[in-house]
Amino acid sequence: MRVVKDTSLVRGCQVLGTVADNDFEDLQKKAARLGGNVALLTPERAAKGGYFGLQDYMTADVYRCESAR
Numbered sequence: 001m002r003v004v005k006d007t008s009l010v011r012g013c014q015v016l017g018t019v020a021d022n023d024f025e026d027l028q029k030k031a032a033r034l035g036g037n038v039a040l041l042t043p044e045r046a047a048k049g050g051y052f053g054l055q056d057y058m059t060a061d062v063y064r065c066e067s068a069r
Contacts, residue, residue, distance in 0.1 A: 001028045003039045003060065010040050013065035018042075022057040036062035 003024075004010070019030040019039070031039040039060035 010063045013063035016062045020059040031062040034062045038063045
């Protein structure tokens with residue numbers, strides 16, 4: 001699973017969905033479960049939830065690219 005921040009690297013790839021997690025490795029695992037091989041990180045957001053209130057988490061759009069550039 002390749003994680004990128006540059007949108008040009010996923011041009012022409014099939015969008016599979018979006019994943020979110022507060023742990024980088026778990027984010028990669030979720031993206032792989034969707035069938036993706038490239039995850040495009042989107043800006044971090046704060047979400048309400050959990051016992052401790054606001055938590056920072058990462059979101060990524062998941063893509064299936066023929067050649068993971």
